[in-house]
Amino acid sequence: MRLTTKGRYAVTAMLDLALHSHQGPTSLADISKRQEISLSYLEQLFAKLRKHELVSSVRGPGGGYKLSRESESIFIAEIIDAVNETIDATNCHGAGNCHKGDVCLTHHLWSDLSEQIHQFLSGISLADLVERNDIKAVADRQDAQERAQHEQVLAVIN
């Protein structure tokens, strides 16, 4: 089991997509700016998300990515799994053979833990997150910041 920046970035980016899904495809450059994630790194992550058919892409100007399903049926567990951060907490990856080919002393504990985490994360969809008030607040703040920044850029140009 591991959950690092990679998995967190993937979920953050997917949530950003869900939040801006009404305005056509979202470019990685936009997500990069809003969420402060390196563009090149996002490209790597989205290659994996695309392979797992969680997003689809539109190339060229005005293009970007969009969710390949409705946000109601994309679950957090899938996203984390897609970028290779397994939710499995066992050493044997479920095989039950990590102590001389046999089940080790703590296998059942890790197995139960994995089940617990999996149930939790596969019970939460992107739509669920979009609807949460605490997350709505953060999204609103980020959008306001983005608009303010945009206006400043325009002011500098003129």
Place this chain on the structure above:
Amino acid sequence: MRLTTKGRYAVTAMLDLALHSHQGPTSLADISKRQEISLSYLEQLFAKLRKHELVSSVRGPGGGYKLSRESESIFIAEIIDAVNETIDATNCHGAGNCHKGDVCLTHHLWSDLSEQIHQFLSGISLADLVERNDIKAVADRQDAQERAQHEQVLAVIN
């Protein structure tokens, strides 16, 4: 959040201690043999477990380690925490400041997940594990293997 061999080893070793607690202090050499964990690595892990007052040591021949509390009041979460494998799944370690000093889009999700995992792992004591039938079975098998090996060594000597 990460759970790797380090944390699994720590829990396995502590459970081994709990299982053999009736027969005085247990040496790391014994745990090393039974659980197939490098002795030097165990020494490192037990230095941390000792600092966190989960075990106490007896030096010299016949010495070893014993649990510093009854197994009923040592919880899995404490053990994992003691060897520096934090259960916290947030990037900000709870501070809520990983996006320009502010709360990021997914903070609340990781916060909830951490709570979930923590509740699960801090609700399980070493005594709980010792009592589980699936774990008893593994422990019995390991003890039988150990006795068989011991007899073989004696046979070779004679």
Place this chain on the structure above:
DNA sequence: TATATATCCGACTATTTTACTCAGATATTA
């Protein structure tokens, strides 16, 4: 049709962490 915008793709890299090993000091029992 040129240009700008975007995704795509592969290779490379610095840093960190993991999972160890090794050498030796120290304490205790017999």
Place this chain on the structure above:
DNA sequence: TAATATCTGAGTAAAATAGTCGGATATATA
């Protein structure tokens, strides 16, 4: 005093993380 253990610190190979970089390809628009 010899054997058995815990203690301590330093070092290290391999893997994973979190990126960077250079360039190819597709497409909308002027």
